[in-house]
Amino acid sequence: MSSLVVTSRTGAVTKRTDESGTSRSSAGIAWTKVAPMWRDHQIREAPDVGALAGTVTALKGIRSTGPSTGLQTRLGFRAYRDRLVVVRFERAVRRAPEGRYRPASGWEHSIRVHESVSMPVRTSGLVPMGKLQKTSNDSQGRGAVPSTSREHEAAVDAETYLPAVVQRSLSSRVPEVETHVGSFLLIGVGNRAEQQINVLRLSGPVATVVLAVRSPGRADAPWQVQEFAYRFKNSSPELSR
Numbered sequence: 001m002s003s004l005v006v007t008s009r010t011g012a013v014t015k016r017t018d019e020s021g022t023s024r025s026s027a028g029i030a031w032t033k034v035a036p037m038w039r040d041h042q043i044r045e046a047p048d049v050g051a052l053a054g055t056v057t058a059l060k061g062i063r064s065t066g067p068s069t070g071l072q073t074r075l076g077f078r079a080y081r082d083r084l085v086v087v088r089f090e091r092a093v094r095r096a097p098e099g100r101y102r103p104a105s106g107w108e109h110s111i112r113v114h115e116s117v118s119m120p121v122r123t124s125g126l127v128p129m130g131k132l133q134k135t136s137n138d139s140q141g142r143g144a145v146p147s148t149s150r151e152h153e154a155a156v157d158a159e160t161y162l163p164a165v166v167q168r169s170l171s172s173r174v175p176e177v178e179t180h181v182g183s184f185l186l187i188g189v190g191n192r193a194e195q196q197i198n199v200l201r202l203s204g205p206v207a208t209v210v211l212a213v214r215s216p217g218r219a220d221a222p223w224q225v226q227e228f229a230y231r232f233k234n235s236s237p238e239l240s241r
Contacts, residue, residue, distance in 0.1 A: 027219035053211035054078035055198035120228040155182030174201035
């Protein structure tokens with residue numbers, strides 16, 4: 001029976017650089033952290049069936065709510081032909097005597113559904129990696145994303161590993177981002193593995209979603225990229241559960 005192993009990277013998240021013609025290299029990444037998945041959060045509005053792309057990502061750190069209490073936060077999205085579902089998950093935590101935070105409640109979530117005017121415009125293709133940046137180690141070089149960008153940092157990080165032409169397409173379609181969710185994961189099923197990037201850029205009535213997949217064998221391997229461009233007729237009120 002095949003086993004599913006999904007891991008994310010360890011190390012500092014870095015800023016997007018001004019090297020618009022290059023991409024970050026995945027060489028030397030330590031895939032050691034277990035990543036959250038949609039299977040951890042069964043939500044009626046975001047089923048597995050029919051999903052074109054999507055991810056769940058954990059925000060780094062704890063948001064303090066008191067001397068020994070805080071909130072853990074996860075962000076997720078799933079894209080479908082007729083809608084986009086964005087979910088925010090929060091769980092209360094309490095600091096234990098040894099100093100580590102422990103869950104103090106189950107996950108609660110709020111949902112926003114964006115209904116598409118029509119089927120999203122889909123473009124796809126095998127995109128060469130192109131020129132790689134010289135610095136690939138997460139602990140080197142460009143410094144951490146400011147704390148004010150905490151809710152965007154995982155998506156910013158994931159985008160920097162995409163080919164430069166895909167990065168430019170994303171930023172040109174949705175240059176000013178209100179909701180930005182993304183992840184770069186290593187997914188293993190049995191003896192097979194793939195690298196996968198999912199990114200959502202959403203602003204007002206428009207959004208772009210990218211799903212990129214490739215073999216993890218080489219840092220310069222091309223990506224099989226699908227890009228979905230949405231225009232929305234309305235968004236549901238945010239519903240908390």
